[in-house]
Amino acid sequence: MKRDNFGSRMGTLAAAAGSAIGLGNIWKFPYITGENGGAAFILVYLGCIILVGLPVMLAEFSLGRKTQKNAVGAFKELAPKKPWYLAGMLSVSTAFIILSFYAMIAGWVFSYIVRAATGQLNSVAPEKLNDYFGSVVSNGALPVFFTFLVIAVTALIVIFGVKNGIEKCSKILMPVLLMILVALMIRSVTLDGASKGLEFLFKPDFSHLTKKGILEALGHSFYSLSLGMGIIMTYGSYVNKEENLLSLAVQVTVADTLIALMAGVVIFPAVFAYGLKPDQGAGLIFVTLPAVFKSMPFGVFFETLFFLLIGIAAITSTISLMEVVVACVTEQFKINRKKATLFVALALFALSIPSTLSFGPWANVKVFGKTFFDLFDFLTSNIFLPVGGILVTVFAAWVWGVKNVVKEVTSDGLHEFKAKGLFAIGVKFVAPIGIGVIFINSIGVMKKLQAMGLSSTGAFGLILGVFVLISFIIWRIKCRTYRIEE
Ligand code: PFF
Numbered sequence: 442m443k444r445d446n447f448g449s450r451m452g453t454l455a456a457a458a459g460s461a462i463g464l465g466n467i468w469k470f471p472y473i474t475g476e477n478g479g480a481a482f483i484l485v486y487l488g489c490i491i492l493v494g495l496p497v498m499l500a501e502f503s504l505g506r507k508t509q510k511n512a513v514g515a516f517k518e519l520a521p522k523k524p525w526y527l528a529g530m531l532s533v534s535t536a537f538i539i540l541s542f543y544a545m546i547a548g549w550v551f552s553y554i555v556r557a558a559t560g561q562l563n564s565v566a567p568e569k570l571n572d573y574f575g576s577v578v579s580n581g582a583l584p585v586f587f588t589f590l591v592i593a594v595t596a597l598i599v600i601f602g603v604k605n606g607i608e609k610c611s612k613i614l615m616p617v618l619l620m621i622l623v624a625l626m627i628r629s630v631t632l633d634g635a636s637k638g639l640e641f642l643f644k645p646d647f648s649h650l651t652k653k654g655i656l657e658a659l660g661h662s663f664y665s666l667s668l669g670m671g672i673i674m675t676y677g678s679y680v681n682k683e684e685n686l687l688s689l690a691v692q693v694t695v696a697d698t699l700i701a702l703m704a705g706v707v708i709f710p711a712v713f714a715y716g717l718k719p720d721q722g723a724g725l726i727f728v729t730l731p732a733v734f735k736s737m738p739f740g741v742f743f744e745t746l747f748f749l750l751i752g753i754a755a756i757t758s759t760i761s762l763m764e765v766v767v768a769c770v771t772e773q774f775k776i777n778r779k780k781a782t783l784f785v786a787l788a789l790f791a792l793s794i795p796s797t798l799s800f801g802p803w804a805n806v807k808v809f810g811k812t813f814f815d816l817f818d819f820l821t822s823n824i825f826l827p828v829g830g831i832l833v834t835v836f837a838a839w840v841w842g843v844k845n846v847v848k849e850v851t852s853d854g855l856h857e858f859k860a861k862g863l864f865a866i867g868v869k870f871v872a873p874i875g876i877g878v879i880f881i882n883s884i885g886v887m888k889k890l891q892a893m894g895l896s897s898t899g900a901f902g903l904i905l906g907v908f909v910l911i912s913f914i915i916w917r918i919k920c921r922t923y924r925i926e927e
Contacts, residue, residue, distance in 0.1 A: 830872075
């Protein structure tokens with residue numbers, strides 16, 4: 442079967458940036474920034490992007506392009522007859538499960554586009570917006586319909602393939618997204634009282650920054666760049682062999698970060714200008730912002746534009762999540778793209794139902810004490826994603842080897858890569874340790890160790906020790922497997 446590829450440099454960038462830029466940038470980044478005190482959090486986030494995000498992105502891009510295979514096939518090719526392909530399977534499963542509830546949130550956004558455009562949202566009294574949001578997400582059938590709609594639209598794009606579906610669509614949607622964002626930014630910063638919001642966003646106040654905030658920045662940098670679930674690897678497999686992967690990865694990272702900051706510039710000046718609070722958590726875009734638009738001249742227009750912006754960002758991400766699964770099913774089971782996409786979409790319809798209903802009729806159905814949505818979210822965000830991230834990083838850095846990654850990144854010496862040394866430190870040590878800390882914290886090990894009487898430094902030292910031991914064991918296995926003398 443002939444493999445589809447990206448057709449142009451711009452198209453590759455649009456698709457990869459489209460994957461990275463999503464609900465994470467426009468919904469989550471602003472609200473976690475709001476909860477963690479603004480600019481100080483942003484500085485930490487930037488550090489995480491450079492030290493952890495960028496090295497892992499390079500590793501994923503190079504694994505994909507080297508093998509020209511899907512996330513499972515790539516591991517099978519580089520480590521034949523070894524269980525590393527399980528890491529690929531974990532990534533593909535993570536993408537599949539995340540997509541089932543990411544589509545649900547995108548569905549809420551789609552329903553808000555309709556509600557904004559028809560003026561319905563604007564007619565809700567500000568103090569009723571919270572209840573209104575509750576009634577939207579808990580109304581059993583309608584959220585299911587919008588979730589299905591998102592999955593169907595995504596499948597319709599993916600079915601046309603990499604060049605004619607994903608690339609073409611991203612090349613249209615990304616510039617539209619940028620134009621809407623700029624228009625909204627201009628609207629927001631020209632409001633009376635906007636400067637307080639800009640100050641909140643750009644003047645660091647470290648007194649609000651907590652350890653939890655730092656971990657959140659690290660976790661979000663990973664999620665925002667679409668790392669750890671085979672996406673960048675799969676997209677990398679469609680990148681032209683002569684393409685400079687370093688500049689591609691840097692451009693995707695810069696675009697992702699800029700868009701997140703621009704979303705902050707849209708949201709906070711407007712929130713402050715209308716005297717509302719920046720720390721309303723997940724409700725920031727569904728509850729706080731509609732109150733802002735209500736008081737604004739031409740509010741219905743700007744509100745519709747705003748939800749359209751989020752809808753576009755979400756769709757370019759859902760297509761990347763679906764592509765990981767479709768590429769894997771197509772290549773590993775040798776079936777054509779059309780059948781694979783239909784099959785994946787149907788399976789997603791089914792899996793999305795429990796999460797979607799867990800905000801309404803199934804709110805009391807609990808598994809291990811959690812609703813379906815909480816369970817899927819916990820499993821993927823706190824366990825699968827960090828474990829997948831560590832495995833892919835360890836594989837690239839320690840098993841396949843930094844030398845091979847660098848060779849692929851530079852197209853065998855065709856391009857320059859000056860910061861090789863820094864990259865090696867990032868991908869070998871900083872990234873796995875960083876992701877390891879997120880993982881250990883998210884499954885509550887730190888808390889348990891502290892409850893056993895260890896100080897937080899002691900607990901951290903113990904965990905680091907275990908990590909070094911595991912690294913040593915992996916290194917020994919690697920030496921034996923590849924008969925390399927280190
Ligand atoms: N990076 C996207 C965002 O920030 O919303 C979301 C995402 C897409 C996460 C794809 C993970 C992923 F694999």
